[in-house]
Amino acid sequence: MIVMTKDTMEIVREQDVVPFRNRVREFSTKIGMSVVNQTKLITAASELVRNMLKYANGGKVILEIISNNAKTGVRLTFADQGPGIPDLSLAMKDGYSTGRSLGLGLPGAKRLVNEFDLKSQPGQGTTVTVIHWKHGR
Amino acid sequence: MDRIPILKMGHFLLVTIQVDLYDRLALTLENDLISMVSQTGARGVLIDISAVSIVDSFMGRILGNIASMSRIMDAETVVVGMQPAVAITLVELGLTLQGVYTALNVEKGMELLNSKMDTNLEQEEDEEDQDDRND
Numbered sequence: 528m529i530v531m532t533k534d535t536m537e538i539v540r541e542q543d544v545v546p547f548r549n550r551v552r553e554f555s556t557k558i559g560m561s562v563v564n565q566t567k568l569i570t571a572a573s574e575l576v577r578n579m580l581k582y583a584n585g586g587k588v589i590l591e592i593i594s595n596n597a598k599t600g601v602r603l604t605f606a607d608q609g610p611g612i613p614d615l616s617l618a619m620k621d622g623y624s625t626g627r628s629l630g631l632g633l634p635g636a637k638r639l640v641n642e643f644d645l646k647s648q649p650g651q652g653t654t655v656t657v658i659h660w661k662h663g664r
Numbered sequence: 665m666d667r668i669p670i671l672k673m674g675h676f677l678l679v680t681i682q683v684d685l686y687d688r689l690a691l692t693l694e695n696d697l698i699s700m701v702s703q704t705g706a707r708g709v710l711i712d713i714s715a716v717s718i719v720d721s722f723m724g725r726i727l728g729n730i731a732s733m734s735r736i737m738d739a740e741t742v743v744v745g746m747q748p749a750v751a752i753t754l755v756e757l758g759l760t761l762q763g764v765y766t767a768l769n770v771e772k773g774m775e776l777l778n779s780k781m782d783t784n785l786e787q788e789e790d791e792e793d794q795d796d797r798n799d
Contacts, residue, residue, distance in 0.1 A: 541687050548684065548718060566717065566749035570757060573720040621758055631721040635757035 531599075532557070532592040538576055539585040547588065548573055551603065554590050558599045558661050568601060568659040571636035575605045575655050578632050583609020583653065593658070600641070600660035611649040619645070668693045670700050676708040676777055677701065677739075678770075682715045690726045697730055701737045707784075708777035709734050712770055714745030724759040731764040740765060740780045744773035 532554070536547055551572045555565045572588075579586045586607030593602045612618045619637065624630035633655075637643040642658040666689055671678040677700055679693070697709060709730065713719070719727075731741035742765040754761065765780075767773035 545684050545686050563749045563752055566747075566753045567756065569718050570720050570753045573718060573722075574757075577720070577722060629721050629725055629759070631758045635721060635759070638756050638758070639753065 529594045530591050531594055532590075534590045536588050536590065537585070538579060538588060541580060543585075544573065544576055544580070547576055550590060551601070554592055554601045555659070558592055558601065560601070560659070560661050561663070564659060564661070564663040567639040567663070568603075568657075571639040571657060571659075572603055574632040574636040575603075575657070579605055579607045579609070579653075581626055581628075583607035586652075598660050600658050602656065602658045605655040606652065607654075608652040611651055611653055612645075612647040613649050615645060615647060666692075667696065670696055672700070672704055672706065675706060675781065676710055676774070677704070677706045678710050678712070680712040680715070684716065684718060685723060685726075687722060690723060694726055694730055694733075698733050698737065701734055701739045706739050707781055708739055709741045710770065710773045710777060711741065711743045712745050712773075713743060713750075714747065714769075716750065717747065719746075719750050719754055719759075721757060721759055724754065724757075724761060727761060727764055735763075740777060742767050742773040742776050744768065744770050 534550065536550060538547060548569050551569050552565060555568055576588065586605060589604040591602045593600055617623055619634050621634045622630040633645070636657065640657040640659045641664060644656040647653040668679060668681060668689065677697065679697065700706065701709065711727070727743055734741045744767045746766065765776060767776050
């Protein structure tokens with residue numbers, strides 16, 4: 528896996544969400560991703576960044592353009608130092624939420640991207656990594 | 665503070681969302697719309713999202729809230745102009761906007777609201793007729 532472009536953004540306030548989404552759009556436009564795939568990736572990113580703000584008071588996101596066996600894609604890594612998720616399988620269930628939301632954020636984001644990885648250590652934080660390839664597969 | 669303008673046209677309220685909504689702006693819109701429905705006695709709310717490129721679960725919930733609250737206040741809500749990519753994404757996300765009427769564009773949305781008003785009026789007249797007969 529080769530990293531071609533890399534950027535890091537701190538997300539600490541709700542106002543950081545729109546500029547962050549625009550940055551994701553720039554990255555996906557740069558590799559020629561279609562509008563539908565861009566919209567999926569940005570929506571997933573929006574869900575994840577919102578979770579980070581809501582449950583961990585923010586964190587940072589690493590944006591990368593990666594290339595692997597002639598496939599190009601955007602990789603986003605959301606890292607926070609919040610309370611962590613005690614039960615990962617419950618958190619990935621549709622409709623489950625501890626925060627009075629619709630509970631679509633994590634499972635929905637997973638459905639929207641090609642690769643999704645969630646790691647969490649209670650008390651230490653959560654890291655979510657997603658990859659969306661240029662052609663959406 | 666930023667605000668999304670709400671226009672009153674006849675019995676309806678029109679909102680065109682031209683910017684990417686951040687949370688506070690969306691919540692302000694929700695509040696403003698419900699107050700306007702109450703003040704003006706509007707019978708319908710039309711929300712044009714043709715310029716909105718991202719609808720996530722938060723934004724979807726706001727649209728659902730506006731529709732439910734308006735309905736309690738006797739007004740119907742129609743969301744118009746959704747971009748195809750947004751529709752595809754919403755369904756995969758698992759958000760089907762239940763209870764929210766949708767139309768392809770502003771024109772069709774207005775037709776839908778008008779037809780809803782007509783059927784409501786007919787029902788009211790029917791009820792009145794029945795009342796008359798009962799008298």
